[in-house]
Amino acid sequence: MSEKVDVIVVGAGPAGSAAAYAMAKNGLKTVLIEKGREPGAKNMMGGVLYCGPLNDLIPNFWQEAPVERPVTRNIITFLTEDSSLSIDFKTQKFHNAPYNSFTVLRAKFDKWFASKAEEKGATLIPGIRVDELLTDGNKVCGVVAGEDRLTADVVIAADGANSFLARKAGLGKDLLPEEMAVGVKEVIEIPKDKVEERFNLSEDEGAAQHFVGDCTKGIQGGGFIYTNKTSISLGLVVHLDGLMQKRMEIYELLDSFKGHPTVKELVKGGNVVEYSAHLVPEGGLDMVPRLYSDGLLVVGDAAGLAVNNGITTRGMDFAIASGVAAAESVKNAFEKKDFSGESLSHYETLLRNSFVLKDLHTFKGAPKFLKNLRIYSTYPQLICNMLERLYRVDGTPKKKMWKEAREAMKYRVSLCQLISDAVKGVRAL
Numbered sequence: 001m002s003e004k005v006d007v008i009v010v011g012a013g014p015a016g017s018a019a020a021y022a023m024a025k026n027g028l029k030t031v032l033i034e035k036g037r038e039p040g041a042k043n044m045m046g047g048v049l050y051c052g053p054l055n056d057l058i059p060n061f062w063q064e065a066p067v068e069r070p071v072t073r074n075i076i077t078f079l080t081e082d083s084s085l086s087i088d089f090k091t092q093k094f095h096n097a098p099y100n101s102f103t104v105l106r107a108k109f110d111k112w113f114a115s116k117a118e119e120k121g122a123t124l125i126p127g128i129r130v131d132e133l134l135t136d137g138n139k140v141c142g143v144v145a146g147e148d149r150l151t152a153d154v155v156i157a158a159d160g161a162n163s164f165l166a167r168k169a170g171l172g173k174d175l176l177p178e179e180m181a182v183g184v185k186e187v188i189e190i191p192k193d194k195v196e197e198r199f200n201l202s203e204d205e206g207a208a209q210h211f212v213g214d215c216t217k218g219i220q221g222g223g224f225i226y227t228n229k230t231s232i233s234l235g236l237v238v239h240l241d242g243l244m245q246k247r248m249e250i251y252e253l254l255d256s257f258k259g260h261p262t263v264k265e266l267v268k269g270g271n272v273v274e275y276s277a278h279l280v281p282e283g284g285l286d287m288v289p290r291l292y293s294d295g296l297l298v299v300g301d302a303a304g305l306a307v308n309n310g311i312t313t314r315g316m317d318f319a320i321a322s323g324v325a326a327a328e329s330v331k332n333a334f335e336k337k338d339f340s341g342e343s344l345s346h347y348e349t350l351l352r353n354s355f356v357l358k359d360l361h362t363f364k365g366a367p368k369f370l371k372n373l374r375i376y377s378t379y380p381q382l383i384c385n386m387l388e389r390l391y392r393v394d395g396t397p398k399k400k401m402w403k404e405a406r407e408a409m410k411y412r413v414s415l416c417q418l419i420s421d422a423v424k425g426v427r428a429l
Helices: 014-025 052-057 106-119 164-168 192-198 240-246 250-258 261-267 316-336 346-352 355-362 378-391 401-409 415-428
Strands: 002-010 030-034 048-050 067-079 084-090 101-104 123-126 132-136 139-145 148-157 180-189 206-213 221-227 231-239 271-281 296-298
Touching: 002 014, 002 139, 014 030, 014 052, 014 106, 014 316, 030 106, 048 052, 048 316, 052 316, 067 221, 067 378, 084 378, 101 106, 101 206, 106 123, 132 148, 132 164, 148 164, 148 316, 164 296, 180 240, 180 250, 206 378, 221 261, 231 240, 231 250, 231 261, 250 261, 296 316, 316 346, 316 355, 346 355, 378 401
Parallel strands: 002 030, 002 148, 030 123, 067 206, 148 296
Antiparallel strands: 048 101, 067 084, 067 101, 132 139, 139 148, 180 231, 180 271, 206 221, 221 231
8 A cells, every 4th residue: 555645643542533533524635543453442541531522523422422321420439458438429410411521431432433533534444553654854754554655744643652653753752650550440241230229320320439548559549440331440540660669460459459348349240341451641741742743743642641630530531632633733734735843833832722731731740749659558547547436436435536536647647747748739739
């Protein structure tokens, strides 16, 4: 194959499909290349899609997209070895359109999203690995896949967190263990009525539950459970440097997490139907590389566009918004017939004016704050111990609540340390 097209998009995840959809809609001859046998076959994430950017691109997409459940309950659970404390937020405001977020299964969702790009005129080529960038001087002008060469005016790298194309173009930064986490997930099949019973849901409700503490054995990271229609997505996201230092395997942590008394009841009787693992960029704003060069744009995870602020972990909405911004920049470049880096820098301008880089800037201090290991060991233990002391009635005289709290803190954390951590958390988050 040797053919010239307008744009080549490498990677049919949310960022790549969003870019391909928007460009094909604008009449550009677009090719979308996916390494997996089909879109979604190699992609993995926890499972929550925040709706705004996709709804702007495809209004009321949930009426046809293979979404699972609208998220109406958000739960944060602190774990010790034998205890748990949950903060449970539920609101009717998340029940109705326009929805805030949905749980999704990427194998279904990515396949649908890529098909929408095809409907607009994009050509999807699955099962193809891109081996090299074609260049003309300093300008990227296509890709090499095996013996095939495909040329284009612009290439969009949407090839994931460990982006081969960005590094080849000299844009990607070296990945550092302290900036990367490994995510591991199981999809566990459970009857629909059991999902709703165990998570206190009706059939048009869903839950997103995040876990901090014993699930990662003191390593930076956390656990999650997301409810689907007839299954749950359960997993962990754990920082690579912590795993390396403790010489632990991610599957050991996952087995321990599933066996915790609080979690065990939620997955009881379930059948694991899918297992996946993936690198997750968690370096925040400092991890974002240069986003453009002559003939090339970098989007989604390949550009490090993800944020974890301790309450929400976001990537798909950033990916889709970056794909749309890339498409707008490419449209602008075609109107000027200028595909230089200077012309394509319009992409970064669009991201700076959108929530994407603004949110990354807002939470630029989060990655450093979340490296405080007391968050994953001391504080969950402190909270659960304090409540155990307050609730225990065993015939011995009770102390005032603040004294019980001080007793629970003894030998674990000083008051000054607690205040310092609280102040740092407020500033970062």
